[in-house]
Amino acid sequence: MMTSHPLIRLLDRGSTLFLVLLAAFAIAIPVSNLLMPEGSALHLSTYFVALFGKYVCYGLLALSIDLIWGYVGILSLGHGAFFALGGYAMGMYLMRQIGTRGVYANPILPDFMVFLNWSELPFFWYGFNSFAYAMLMVLLVPGLLAFVFGWFAFRSRVTGVYLSIITQAMTYALLLGFFRNNFGFGGNNGLTDFKDILGFNVQAEGTRNALLVTSCIALAVCFLICRAIVTSKFGKVLIGIRDAESRTRFLGYRVEAYKLFVFTVSACMAGVAGALYVPQVGIINPGEFAPGNSIEAVIWVAVGGRGTLTGAVLGAFVVNYAKTFFTSGALAPYWLFMLGGLFIGTTLFLPRGIIGTYNNWRAGHADKAEAKAAEGASAGGGASPAQPSAAE
Amino acid sequence: MATVQADRKTTSSLLYLDGISVSFDGFKALNELSFIVEPGEMRAIIGPNGAGKTTMMDVITGKTRPDEGDVFFEEGKYDLSKLDETEIATLGIGRKFQKPTVFEMHTVEDNLQLSLKNDRSVKATLFWQSSAEQEARIDQVLDIVRLKHLRARVAGSLSHGQKQWLEIAMLLAQDPKLLLVDEPVAGMTDVETMQTAELLREINKTKTVVVVEHDMAFVRELGVKVTCLHEGSVLAEGSIDQVSTNDRVVEVYLGR
Ligand SMILES: Nc1ncnc2c1ncn2[C@@H]1O[C@H](COP(=O)(O)OP(=O)(O)O)[C@@H](O)[C@H]1O
Ligand SMILES: [Mg+2]
Numbered sequence: 001m002m003t004s005h006p007l008i009r010l011l012d013r014g015s016t017l018f019l020v021l022l023a024a025f026a027i028a029i030p031v032s033n034l035l036m037p038e039g040s041a042l043h044l045s046t047y048f049v050a051l052f053g054k055y056v057c058y059g060l061l062a063l064s065i066d067l068i069w070g071y072v073g074i075l076s077l078g079h080g081a082f083f084a085l086g087g088y089a090m091g092m093y094l095m096r097q098i099g100t101r102g103v104y105a106n107p108i109l110p111d112f113m114v115f116l117n118w119s120e121l122p123f124f125w126y127g128f129n130s131f132a133y134a135m136l137m138v139l140l141v142p143g144l145l146a147f148v149f150g151w152f153a154f155r156s157r158v159t160g161v162y163l164s165i166i167t168q169a170m171t172y173a174l175l176l177g178f179f180r181n182n183f184g185f186g187g188n189n190g191l192t193d194f195k196d197i198l199g200f201n202v203q204a205e206g207t208r209n210a211l212l213v214t215s216c217i218a219l220a221v222c223f224l225i226c227r228a229i230v231t232s233k234f235g236k237v238l239i240g241i242r243d244a245e246s247r248t249r250f251l252g253y254r255v256e257a258y259k260l261f262v263f264t265v266s267a268c269m270a271g272v273a274g275a276l277y278v279p280q281v282g283i284i285n286p287g288e289f290a291p292g293n294s295i296e297a298v299i300w301v302a303v304g305g306r307g308t309l310t311g312a313v314l315g316a317f318v319v320n321y322a323k324t325f326f327t328s329g330a331l332a333p334y335w336l337f338m339l340g341g342l343f344i345g346t347t348l349f350l351p352r353g354i355i356g357t358y359n360n361w362r363a364g365h366a367d368k369a370e371a372k373a374a375e376g377a378s379a380g381g382g383a384s385p386a387q388p389s390a391a392e
Numbered sequence: 393m394a395t396v397q398a399d400r401k402t403t404s405s406l407l408y409l410d411g412i413s414v415s416f417d418g419f420k421a422l423n424e425l426s427f428i429v430e431p432g433e434m435r436a437i438i439g440p441n442g443a444g445k446t447t448m449m450d451v452i453t454g455k456t457r458p459d460e461g462d463v464f465f466e467e468g469k470y471d472l473s474k475l476d477e478t479e480i481a482t483l484g485i486g487r488k489f490q491k492p493t494v495f496e497m498h499t500v501e502d503n504l505q506l507s508l509k510n511d512r513s514v515k516a517t518l519f520w521q522s523s524a525e526q527e528a529r530i531d532q533v534l535d536i537v538r539l540k541h542l543r544a545r546v547a548g549s550l551s552h553g554q555k556q557w558l559e560i561a562m563l564l565a566q567d568p569k570l571l572l573v574d575e576p577v578a579g580m581t582d583v584e585t586m587q588t589a590e591l592l593r594e595i596n597k598t599k600t601v602v603v604v605e606h607d608m609a610f611v612r613e614l615g616v617k618v619t620c621l622h623e624g625s626v627l628a629e630g631s632i633d634q635v636s637t638n639d640r641v642v643e644v645y646l647g648r
Contacts, residue, residue, distance in 0.1 A: 006521075234517040236502055240495045247493045250453060251566060252481035253512050261514050 009231040010224065014355070018310045019220055025052070026216035030209040046205050053212035053280045055320050059313035060219045060273035062300045064266040067226050069298070070307030071235060072262055073242035075160075078167030079270050080294035081174050082142035084284065086271025088178075089141055091191035091284040092125060093134035094202070098195050111193070112186045122184045131198060138275040139268045146267030147260065154256035154263075159245075168291050175289035190285025191278075202279050215276045219313070222269045226309050229262065238262060299343045305353025314354060404467060406431040406570055406600050407452065412461035413624075414447055421447040422458070423624035429570075434596040436611045437604045438635070439621035440644060445604040446490055448621070449572050453487050454480040466569070482512070486568035490575045490604075492555040496548030500539060500558060503547050504530045507565035529565070537561040537591065553584045557591070564595065571595065573603040577610050589613040608636070620644075 011019075029049055036043040061083050068074040095110040104114040108121055127133040149170060153163055181187035200207045229235050240248045241255055249255050278284045287293075297316075304315020319342070327335050350357055407429040414422040422444045429435050437445055450456035451463060454477040463472040465483060472480055481487075495503050508526060510516065534540040537557040542550065547558060556576055563571050573592070577585040589610055592601060596616075605611055611618060611632055618635045620628045628638040635641055 229518070232518055233505070233520040234514065236495075236498060236506055237517055239497055240506055243497055244493050244495055246455070246477075247489070247495065248506075249477040250481050250487050251507055251512075251562070252478055254478050254514075257514050 006231075010227050014308075014310050014359075015223070015227055018223065018313070022216055022220055026213050029212060033209060034205060046208055049205075049208050049212055050280055051324065053208065053215050054277060055317050056212065056215040056219050057273045057277035057280070058297070058300065058316040058320050060215070060222055060276070061270050061297050062304065062312040062316035063219070063222060063226060063309060064269035064273065065297055066301045066306060066309055066312035067229070067269070068263055068266045069301060070309070070312070071230050071238045071242060072259060074259060074263060075164045075298065076167045076263075076266075077164045077291065077294050077298060078169075078171040079267070079297055080291075081167075081171035081289055082146060082267040082270035083274035083277070083293075083297075084171075084174070084178075084286075084288035085142045085145065086138045086274030087278040087284040087288060088185060088191070088274075089128075089134055089137040089271070090275035090278045091194075092128040092137075092185075093131060094194040094197060094279060095191050096125070096129040097197065098193065101195055102193070110186070110191070112181075112189065113184075116181060124184065135275070138271050142267040142271030142274075143264050146264045150260045150263040154259045157256075168294070171289050171294055172291050175286050175291070178286035178289060186285070188286060190283060190287075192283040192285075194279060194282060197279050202282065208280070211276065211280050215280070218272055218276055222272065223309060223313075225265070225269075229265070230309070234258070296339065299339060299346075301353075303342060303346050303350075303353055305356035305359075308353070308355040308359065311353050311355030318354070404431070405429060405464070406433075406466060407602070408462070408464040408468060409448075409452075410462045412448070412451055412458045412463065414444075414451060414456055414458055420624050422451065424461070425621070425625050426461075427619055427626055427629070429600060429602060431600055432596075434592065434601040434603065434614065434616040436614055436616055436618045436632075437602065437621060438606065438608075438611060438618055439627070441606075443621040444624040445621055446574055447624075449487060449574055449604065452480075452572060453477055453485060478512075481566070481568075484567075484569035485572065486563035486566045486570070487572045488556075488559045488563055488574055488576060490578070492552065492559050494547045494550075494555050494558050494562065496546070498547055499543070500534070500545050500547055500550070501530060501543045503558060503562055504533060504565045507562040509565070509567040533561045533564045536564060536594065538587075553580045556580065556588070560588075560591065560595075569600060571599055571601045573601060575604055575606065577605060577607050582609075585610050586613060608632075 029044060029052060032042050032044040033046060033049050061079065064082075065076060065079050068076060098110065100107050102111040102114075104111050106114050109118065113121070128137070149167075153166065158166065177183050178185050178190075179188050185191065194202050196202055197207065200210070230238065237248065237253055237258055240251075240253075241258060245255060274284075274288070296319075300315040300319045301312045302315070303319055304313065305311025319339070322342075323335060323339070326332065326338060331338070346353065352360055405428040409428070410426045412422050412425040413420060425444070425448060437448070439445055447456060451458050452472060454472060454475055458473055461473075464470065465472050465480075465485065470483055475483070495506065498506070505522070505526070508529060510520075530543075531540065534543060537560055539554060539557055539561060542554065547555065550558060556579075560573065560576065563573075576592070577588050580588065585607065592603060592614060595601060603614070615632070618630065618632050619626055620635050620638070620641050622640075622644050627644060628635045628641050630638075
């Protein structure tokens, strides 16, 4: 309800549980990896730390998608592009940190530039030796692209499937661009062979754990920002736009400004996710722009539960765990079929996703209990509100 | 159209439509439609299905641009054909849709909270806090439409008639100068219909109202000046008795 204290609105039961679990993982995993002796049942391998760190980044990407798809109905099939751009900004910083340790030992130029016989650093690589500048770009580049893209798309009232298609076109165009060697981002090899971040070896156990904890903190902060947005009056306007866009317009709200703001915020979050992802996986290449990646991320959200925030993160974990599990076994060639099947199955049998279905079941229970308590007090009611359909 | 310029300076109208034409793929939904609504007036618009009543509202609220003609608001001060939906709503024109359109996922209270006349900017809604004054205003509006007992209910669970009233309440919360109400009693029982007529008369005490309706008993109950549309233009105008005995109106209504 609008009248309750902002903090209570922000941290409902589900959100609190989510943050507590996230904090528990962020503490338990490094403790178990760094402090427990190898061979002990409580020891987790460094492989697992990196894996979990990767999932957290995917969770953040899913969260950013849910903010716009779940709450405003903008189905972006190009969010992988913002993720990749954030990743490239981080990758550029990491490349500049290599310095003379590269194969060609050039103090300024990354190896791929020396290989291409470039004599000086392209202007857009300037400044990336500074961590602060690179982090600024992690936010600014995806944010700016989203702002410009959204400015045109929302003003011309491109919605629904058409918007989804042009977001796919956007990420595909970037894919083609980044594949080219003369684009200046390492062509199809991308950026890799990173040595250190802020002076710490990216391969070291301590660094890996630190990156995992940082990713968890980033996810928690972004989650709180999303909660603040969706529980404010602004968030109610967003839901209004999702369910009855013209009603919102005729009430005098500038719908395109609302969409533009939240789309840009979402793109910045996707950029942060990409930036944290790159040092943990050790590479960024144009493959990250592949249209399929963006679609996969949307499936995570659908599976976990659109419009729930926590569901998006859960979906990212569940689907990616399944992916890790299946693609490392005999079933590997069939993973894409399984993913497709999962999406179709979710749409048909669990249209609200895991968390959405659970919330609905709980609301149903609460309704029944209430109805029992207030037996005959008032007629009617009880009908649960319509949920957004999975397809836009 | 040099005369229009003079007209709109001298007219005392709140809403002024002159020679409005709108066509969809060659089909003329509005054909040289002209009429004027005075401040404080309540006007009923009748006409058979497809007469262009909803299209007329689309033109006034900026959803549809007229191919030809002038639409002015407030003594010709604002040219509505140059503004978009948001700007027109901000000028003080509220609209109830033919199909009741409320925010189904939100509570009745939140529906009204979103409608209250307030700063609509992104920044204002992000940092918005409720106030006692706003709560009181919501109570007041809910009183008028008799939905106070449903304040905490999710709008999607309301009956059809209650949704119609909620939408009217949302218009009131907006505090507009002109209310456009499209078929408010469609799907209502006779009792609800009469209650709605009473409600609109009450609202008309402080606001200008244009109401589109088929239901003759309802229009009679309103007891206001009637404009009958047919094939996109005005067929007759006057009291309900004058209009309903007009030969051409009878022909149109019987002939359909
Ligand atoms: N967007 C549109 N595209 C094509 N035809 C339309 C459109 N809107 C309305 N029409 C047509 O214009 C005519 C007038 O419609 P409308 O204004 O809805 O009538 P009323 O509200 O009086 O029943 C109808 O014949 C309708 O089919
Ligand atoms: Mg109509």
